Every structure is written in C-alpha cells, then in structure tokens.
Amino acid sequence: MSSHTKNTTVYASAVMRKLSQSLGELPPSLRKVADYILRHPLKAATLTIEEMAQATATSPAAVNRLAKALDLGGYSGMKAELVATLQQMVSPVDKLRNELAQRPGGEFGLHEQIQSASSNLATTASNNQADAFEAFVGCLLEARKVYVLGFGNSVYLAGLAASTLVPFCKDTCAISMEGGNENAAYRLAAITEQDVLLAIALPRYSQDTLQLSRFAHERKATVLAITDSPASPLAPLARHVLYAPADHPVLTSSNIAVLALIEGLVAGVMARNKEAVKLATELTESVMSYLHVPGDKFSRK
Numbered sequence: 372m373s374s375h376t377k378n379t380t381v382y383a384s385a386v387m388r389k390l391s392q393s394l395g396e397l398p399p400s401l402r403k404v405a406d407y408i409l410r411h412p413l414k415a416a417t418l419t420i421e422e423m424a425q426a427t428a429t430s431p432a433a434v435n436r437l438a439k440a441l442d443l444g445g446y447s448g449m450k451a452e453l454v455a456t457l458q459q460m461v462s463p464v465d466k467l468r469n470e471l472a473q474r475p476g477g478e479f480g481l482h483e484q485i486q487s488a489s490s491n492l493a494t495t496a497s498n499n500q501a502d503a504f505e506a507f508v509g510c511l512l513e514a515r516k517v518y519v520l521g522f523g524n525s526v527y528l529a530g531l532a533a534s535t536l537v538p539f540c541k542d543t544c545a546i547s548m549e550g551g552n553e554n555a556a557y558r559l560a561a562i563t564e565q566d567v568l569l570a571i572a573l574p575r576y577s578q579d580t581l582q583l584s585r586f587a588h589e590r591k592a593t594v595l596a597i598t599d600s601p602a603s604p605l606a607p608l609a610r611h612v613l614y615a616p617a618d619h620p621v622l623t624s625s626n627i628a629v630l631a632l633i634e635g636l637v638a639g640v641m642a643r644n645k646e647a648v649k650l651a652t653e654l655t656e657s658v659m660s661y662l663h664v665p666g667d668k669f670s671r672k
Contacts, residue, residue: 381412381498382601382614386452389441391601400433401440408453409602416453420446471620479621488627491616495628498600498614506611508639510593514567516542518559518592520584521570522552522577528629529571535637539644552579559583564591571597572605573617573624584608597632599624 381387390405397405407427408415415423423446424431431446438449471479511517517540521529526547533545546558562568568587572580581604588594588608596609599617606612615628 381494382409383500384452386441386443386449387412387601391606393441394602395607397437397440400429401437403427403429404434404437406602410600412453416450418450483620487619487625491618491625491628492631494616494618495614495631498616503611503613504635504639507595507613507636508643510567510595510611511536511540511569511636511640512643514541514593515563515565516544517567517569518562518587519543519545519569519571520547520555520559520580521572522547522555522579523575524624524626525571525573525577525580525629528626528633529569531630532569532571532633532636535633536640539637539640546583547580552583555579555583556586559587562587562590562592564593567593567595569595569597570605570609571629572603573599573615573626573629574603575623576604581605581608597629 382391387409390409394402394405394409404423404427407423418426420431420434423434427434435446438444438446441449443449443452471477471483517533517536519529519533519536521527529547530545533543536543544558547555559568566587568584570580570584570587576598584594584596584605585608593611594609596603596605596612597615598605598612600606600614601612613632615632617624617626617628619625
C-alpha cells in the first residue's frame with residue numbers, strides 16, 4: 372500500500388495515532404477530551420476550545436493540556452492538525468441530526484435512514500486500512516478454530532458472522548448465543564494460541580465481551596475486534612481492529628457498518644479459499660430440496 376493511501380485513513384493520521392496511543396496513560400480529564408476527539412474526529416475539528424470543553428464536560432485548561440501533552444503546542448496547534456487531516460471530509464450524520472432538530476414533529480423517514488447508512492459506510496471506508504482487512508482475512512483462514520463473540524445487540528451480529536463463516540473456515544462457532552455469559556465462558560475455556568476470537572462491541576460496550584476478550588488475549592489467542600473507534604475499550608485488547616462507525620441521528624447505535632464489514636470478511640475468506648466454489652456448490656445442493664425454485668414443477672407446495 373502506498374504512503375498516500377495510508378494517509379487518507381482518518382485513524383492513520385499523525386494526530387489521531389498520537390491520541391489513540393496515549394489514551395491509556397492520560398489522566399481522567401485529558402482522557403475524556405482524547406476520547407471525544409477519537410469518537411467524533413470530524414466534529415472536533417470544527418470546535419473552539421470552549422466548545423470542546425463543554426462537549427467533554429471538562430475545562431479549556433484540560434483541553435489545552437491535552438494538546439501540550441501531545442507536543443502540539445496548544446489547542447490552536449492541535450486544531451490545525453485536525454483540520455489539516457479532516458478538511459476534505461464532512462459528516463452527513465451530524466448534518467442530518469441538526470436538520471432533524473429543526474423539525475417540530477421530529478419526523479424520520481426512509482430517506483434519512485439511507486443518508487445515515489451511506490454516511491457510516493463512507494466513513495468505514497475512510498477509517499480502515501486495506502492491510503488491516505487483509506490481516507483479518509489471513510487470521511481467519513489460518514486459525515485452528517474461530518470463536519465469534521458479541522453480547523447485547525451485537526449477539527445477533529456475532530451469530531450472523533459465525534454462520535456465514537462456517538463453511539469456509541476450519542472450525543467456527545458463536546460462543547455468545549444460548550446460555551448467556553456463563554456458557555460463553557465455558558465455550559471459550561479451551562481457546563489456545565492457535566485460535567482466533569472475533570469480538571464485536573459497539574456502544575454501549577458489554578463488560579462480558581471485554582472480560583472474555585481479555586481472557587483470550589491472556590491465553591495468547593489472536594483477538595480480532597470490530598468496534599466503533601480507537602476509543603473503544605475493546606481496541607487495546609485486539610491484535611487487529613476494524614472500525615465500524617455507529618453514529619445514528621436517532622438510534623443509540625447503527626449496525627450498518629458492522630454488517631458491511633462482516634459481509635466483506637466472508638467474501639474475502641471465500642475468495643482466498645480454493646475450496647470455496649466447491650463448498651458453496653455442495654451447500655446449495657444440500658438445501659435444494661427445501662427451496663422453491665420458480666419454474667421447477669417438482670418444487671414442494
């Protein structure tokens with residue numbers, strides 16, 4: 372990948388790397404500011420120091436101290452870095468949220484949903500590097516066993532990821548389906564350094580997901596994370612991370628970007644699996660008798 376391509380991703384920029392790398396070492400007030408910038412990089416570039424302090428429930432002094440801690444001189448230097456990195460980008464979700472706020476009836480329709488989804492998908496493309504995606508695919512293919520984890524709303528996404536990866540990986544299972552966190556822990560107990568844990572967590576993050584991911588990390592397994600930003604508590608536990616922005620003008624979080632990443636990973640695994648065409652054909656043939664095929668006079672009624 373060329374250096375130019377790397378620099379087009381939001382989290383690959385120098386200022387965002389500094390923020391994510393220093394996050395765990397910052398005092399609480401400075402961490403709140405850094406966390407906000409990592410979650411809202413586009414909006415952060417437009418705020419004054421007073422607005423940033425208000426948005427993060429800190430103070431202008433804390434915002435300025437963060438900038439100095441990052442060797443950016445002060446807030447004006449940090450803002451200049453953010454603007455230089457992000458000036459070509461806009462946030463349609465923020466625009467849509469502001470537009471909805473002006474509607475007295477609070478209407479939300481299909482057009483707004485498509486706008487929001489399109490924004491998150493576009494941001495997913497700009498927030499992830501191709502080599503991170505390739506690393507995900509390689510780890511999934513090489514693993515002795517792939518465990519897929521997600522609680523809360525992510526449990527359904529984890530189930531989808533596991534079921535669609537099953538035919539094309541050596542061994543795949545969703546560990547967070549039936550029985551709750553206790554049974555998930557039992558299923559994960561045998562994980563080794565030859566295995567992969569694919570963990571999915573969006574705001575508001577499940578403590579169980581974090582705890583089990585930490586366990587897998589301590590067992591030397593490869594942890595792959597799909598989460599919303601480097602500020603996510605799941606990100607430091609993972610060897611590789613793909614970022615799925617979860618912004619939505621109405622809902623707590625959006626799943627659109629996660630679904631796109633799951634589909635992309637399954638397609639990537641299939642494309643690299645030499646047996647994929649044969650596997651897909653066998654899978655289709657095995658269920659044909661249960662399907663209605665238009666024009667087939669022998670189809671079940």
